[in-house]
Amino acid sequence: MPTALIADDEPLLREALRSQLARAWPELEVIAEARNGRDAIKQFEAKQPEICFLDVQMPGLSGLDAARHIGREAHLVFVTAYDKYAVRAFAQGVLDYLVKPVEPERLADTVARLRERLRTAQPALNSEALLRELAAQLEQRASPSPLRWIRAQVGQNVRLIPVDDIDYLRSDAKYTLIAWHDDAGKVGEALISMTLKELIVQLDPACFAQVHRSTVVNLRAISHVARGDHETASVHLKGRTDVLPVSRSYLHVFRQM
């Protein structure tokens, strides 16, 4: 008798899939249930089921992580919640997948394919390359937009600072100093353990401009730019007394304005 594992973090959905499978494939024996990716790997190793139904979005290790661990030692069927990106990613590949809520017809198709593969003793489809491709497809949308919040140390506390509220950032060895103001307009400083270089690439270039090797300024926080002698300039900020020097190689930032 064929054996299977069901992994889903929602108990009701594990139960639902189990009873749907009981109708669509009475001979299949569900020998293990898992509530997250780590649990799925553990159960797989202990019980060695031939088929694994893996929910893609699970806490800790995801269904995809578990899949990469299991590799081709079992036939895999991914189960995903309706999400147009996820569905598109799966539809482009050849791997088996089901969309929640699972439709009986769709499940019947999948069961027919799995039966055929087991009958002819075909190897599992899920090669490392296919899984990697799928992971890349799913991750594509993970960070398309610029950073909006920065987690930073303010005194003893860790705060989330909205990127819009940052006045400027100054590199300080391994740290970056963040000068910002809160909703009430009160100014403050915070430290973040990322280098300025790492941060710059995540900031929206339409709002933040580098004006010095160690300084990046929020263009909306600038009150005015004063021109100095010998091709120098300094940036004055709204609501702050700090004056930021503009080095020669970054003067072009203000020239076009």
Place this chain on the structure above:
Amino acid sequence: MRFVLGVSIPLGLLLSLSFKTSLLSVLARTIVLGLIAMLVFGLFEQWPKQVPRWLARWVIQVAGVAVSIPLTAWAIYAWFMTAPGAPPFWHDQDNVSGFLTFSILGVLLAPWMALGALVRQKEALARHQALSFSLERSELERQALDARLHLLQAQVAPHFLFNTLANVQALVDAGSPQASALLRSLIAYLRAAVPRLHESATTLGQELELVKAYLELMHMRIPDRLQFGLHIDEAARPLRCPPLSVLTLVENAVRHGIDPSEEGGRIDITVQRRGDRCLVRVSDTGVGLMKSGNGLGTGLATLRERLKLAFGGDARLNIGTQQPRGVYAELDIPACEVTT
């Protein structure tokens, strides 16, 4: 064109006073001169395509106009003012003085007119640009508004809806009495979430009902991983609260705190009315903030914007980590009662 005729006609009339020939003929001569000068001006505006760097195009245009005047005047007098067979016009005293008058006056006036035309062109261009800029800006503002609306309308994520429906289906299939409870919470959630997208203000009481329905739903879906508690000051219920504001914070706590955690955690919501302020605190014991706060993007950003719109900068939203684990979000808004 209008500009050239407008200058040449009065000028021709003025000149005709001192000329012996007919008014019409003098008028025709001035107008022809003016039009030729305009053609030259237009010609040098397009040609040559590339102007040497040391020479500005407007210099060529003005110089071209200046040169064209005596040449045209010469041509007029040589061909039209001299009868066939008559001696060349420079033997006729009247014609010579006429030619000189036209040339000198033309050379004196035309370049100024050319300069005037250039200035007018520049102004028109600037006006056009200013217009298209403001057009572009209002277009951008409209797009931002559209984006915000879309975002609001997308609040009930299909992902959430279908997952919940999958749960409802599972319960119905299993003939569980829980099915109707789950369905009731889903209906309460949808009823509260959907029409409120278009309202600008609701009461905190309504908002908290929505939050409660949402948490009950989530608790049924992941009973082993989510516990929650609501601690609400009854005096805060009639206060004004932008729709979906507390829900956004709670959804974030679930999505970024509880959902990624294998053990799950607890969400507590505390609402207190303190004089003329109202404090709403949403805390969870989930996985905490990721290093750069990534993924917490749009929901919170739009919430901040909506708070700004609703309270004109008098609302504060603070988010931080708490000990030993988890995240808190604190909303500090003015306590004003909804007047209906």
